[in-house]
Amino acid sequence: MSNSPAASQHRTIIHPHARHVIVVGIDGLRPDMINAATMPNLTAMRARGVSSKDHRTVFPSETRGALTALASGARPETTGVLGNEFYSRDGSGLLTGTDTIHxxxxxxxxxxxxxxxATNLSETLAKNGKSFAVVTSSGQGSFTALNWKGGDWGQTGYNVRHPAVGFPPELAVDIAEQHRVxxxxxDRGAEKQAVAVFTDTVWPAKKPDAAIIWLTxxxxxxxxxxxxxxxxxxSMRDCDIAIGNLLEWRDRQPEKDGIVIFVTSDHGHSTIVEFISVGDAFKEAGISADTRLGDGVDVLYRRGRAPGFWLKKFDxxxxxxxxxxxxxxxxxxATFTPAIERGSHEGILPGTLALELTGAAHPRxxxxYINLKGDGTNNAFGVPGTSVCDAGSYSGIxxxxxSHGGxxxxxxxxxxxxxxxxxxSGGQVIASRTAIYDIAPTVLEMLGLKPAASMTGRPMFELFEEGEAVEAPVVTEFTAAxxxxxxxxxxxxxAGRAYIDEADLLTENADKYGAQPKGAELQS
Known part of the structure; x- marks a missing residue:
């Protein structure tokens, strides 16, 4: 059920105008919270440019998995990075973390x-003689996901909160000196400094063909x-100032007519209304489960908004x-297990949906998976969307x-x-579906390059001035009762790709839901 490669999509003949493509990421920004009061610069950019009404992230909707998808142009079923932590079935009995470069x-x-x-943009661009730079105000793991092995490919990377992971070393020394890092x-709150590192030092030194600036x-x-x-x-206002600084910088550049800027985010948020423990549920049921596999432990689990469960030995x-x-x-x-048979929307257990529907059906x-309960209730500040969470990595929140991840x-x-x-331009709003894994194929298309073989996203031609519109989305609801x-x-x-709008649990009028999806069959 994986998506077909980007190269297989009908390619509209586009003569790319972009010489430089810059992707600015604002970690955790919800699109419905952008307005002239919170983010005037981004609101004005949206009014001048083009935006996607229904842009999606991946599942699990966690940062390191999403940023790997962004930089690889593929969903977790291809990249193998299933959120912020996962068990790789390597026999260690330990969850694989993504927090640090180590x-x-x-x-x-x-x-x-x-x-x-999957193949990162750093490699694809290097093999085509193109330069790539990543500057972040993030943790080490986010920086690494965006520019995986970038140093090995002669690319540029700098993290203003963790400068020791920067490369090449000569430029990292210059940045630390010029920006007093x-x-x-x-400390946190360094978004303006991250943009300044790019505009004042990285750009003059490298003028990268493609760049990502990630603000956390x-x-x-x-x-x-x-x-x-x-x-x-x-925090939104501070990030908006940083975006304004970048836009003002662009307008001063001799190359301004050849520079494209995208602003994106890696996921949204829901509000936590209850913390629970799946571990306690297993104790009550007499199941031996833990966050690591040891003697007498039959089930390893990860916590969070969408807990996952790996059996020590499948039974x-x-x-x-x-x-x-x-x-x-x-x-x-809503709960997911491997498909009962190839192409089915039902999982191997009655009442579960096929894991393949989520785009996370990697061998790891x-x-x-269970997507813990949530609804559309407003929080104390009038923002809709609440959910239940197993504290896990959210301890201290x-x-x-x-919260996010589900x-x-x-x-x-x-x-x-x-x-x-x-x-x-002119504030056009595209009402198809786009996703974080479509960004890398679009960057390559604008630079006149072919996608890597592992890319399963698509160039977003509908955003292009001369691009053809894609067909209207075919929305399908799959159920298992x-x-x-x-x-x-x-x-x-x-265009043959799947974009998840939501998943949840229905408990009323359940008899009206049969075994078959309400819309078209799942496209393979």
Whole structure:
């Protein structure tokens, strides 16, 4: 059920106008929260340029998996990076983390196929004689996901919060000196400094053909303060100032007519209204489960908004027991297991949907994913979208803070706004479906390059000034019911690609949902 390669899409003849493509990422920014009060510069850019009404991220909707998808042009089913942590079935019994550069390098040595089983933009551009730069104000893991092995390919990378991971070393030394970056890095809130590093030092030194500037502050503020809280809104305003600085810089450049700027985000957020423990549910059910596999442990699990479960040794009876322990909980949500047969939308357990529908069916994927309960209720600040979370990596985040990782519509919704040479203008809004994994193929198309063989996203021709419109999305609802509980996922199909709109659990009028999807069959 994987998406067909980008190269297989009918290619409209486009004469790229872009000489430089810059992607600016604002971690965790929800598109419905952008307005003239919170982000005047981005709002004005949207009014001048083109935007996607229904831009999506990947599942799990977590940063390191999403950024790997961005830079690889493929979903987790291809990249192998399933969110911020996953079990790679390597026999270690330990979850593979993505927080630090050491996690990535150690994983690359240990895992079959390496840490990432897809080709990064850094490699594709280098093989075509093109330069690439990544500048971030993020953690080490996000920086590494965006420019995986970039140093090996002669590309440029700098993280203002973790300068020791920058490359090449000569440029990293210049940046630290010119921008007074201490050896231990700048504190959070360094988005303006990250943009300045790019405009004032990286650009004059390298003039990269493609670049990514990633700003992480809105995500951190959403977790800490909550969606719509003043602390979160202040972070949005600070990021908007950084975007304004970049746009002003572009307008001063002799090459301004050949520069394209995209602004995007890697996921949205929902508001946490309850913390739960899947571990406690297993204890009550008499199932031996832990976050690592050891003696006497039969099930390894990851926590968060969409807990995943790996069996030490596959046994359908045990998997049924795991499902049963979850299904009786008040926080039970849409659940996924491997497809009962190729092309089916049903999972191997009754009442579950096929894991392949999520775009995360890599060999490293768990035997069962559950998308914990959520709904459209407003939070204390009037922002819609609430959910349940197993604390996990969210430890320290207060009740009412933002969360992501699941399939709530507010977590999957992301930002895509573009302006510059070769793009539509005048505030046009594209109402197809686009996704984070379409960005890399689009960057390559604008630079006149072919996609890597592992790219399964598509060039977003509908954003191009001379591009042909794509067909309207075919939206399909897939369901699987048991005991009056209906797991549901809604997917929009465009140009042979699948874009997830949302997944949830229905408990009312369950008898009206049969075994067949309501719309067209899943496209393979």
């Amino acid at each position: 996690d990535w390098r150690a994983g690359d040595k240990r895992l079959i196929g390496g840490m990432v089983t 201490p050896a231990n890095g700048l 502050e809105v995500d951190s503020a959403s977790h800490r303060y909550g969606l719509g809280a003043e602390g979160m809104l202040a 359908k009876g045990l998997l049924q027991g795991v499902f049963d322990a979850l299904a009786v909980q008040p926080w039970y949500g 994927a768990p035997d069962l 207060p009740l009412g803070g933002g 399939l709530h519509s507010t977590e999957l919704a992301a930002v895509l706004i573009g302006e510059g040479a070769g793009l539509k 048991i005991d009056g509980k209906v797991s549901r996922i809604v997917i929009g199909h465009v």
